[in-house]
Amino acid sequence: MAINTDPDRQRRLRELAELHARWQAEHRVDDAEFTPEGADSTNRRPPSAQAQREYMRRAREIMGLDPDTGHLRETE
Template sequence: MPGREPPPTRAERLRALGAWHAEWQAKHAGSTPFRPERYPGDSDYNQHYVDVEASPEADWEYTVRAREIMGLDPETGQPLDL
């Protein structure tokens, strides 16, 4: 649209999403239980336990911001008409 910056490219959005994930994971790592005994065969659990064990509130926080980053409605996940 004339006079407006173009929307972020998919690559830019994915970089922003990766940065948000790292920030969110660091924010919630201290308050998220670490339970490797529940996943004995999962060698990636140590790296991704916050994703697996996050509280519903933390999970929703991540989802809302991730949707915004990807250009979706934060509540519904539907594409926004830009």
């Protein structure tokens, strides 16, 4: 089975990984310490709903999707 080496796809995935790393660092998110109750052992709270929406919007843009709906963009 061949690995997809599409350069545009690889660029998008790198950009998405960088966005994710920056976002986690900014919001001090550590998946291993998250608890559903909303606080972990260091009393950190999960990021706000607004911060999560902003992340999803930017991630959609990176992946070439409509940032509001998440659907594929119309080609012109």
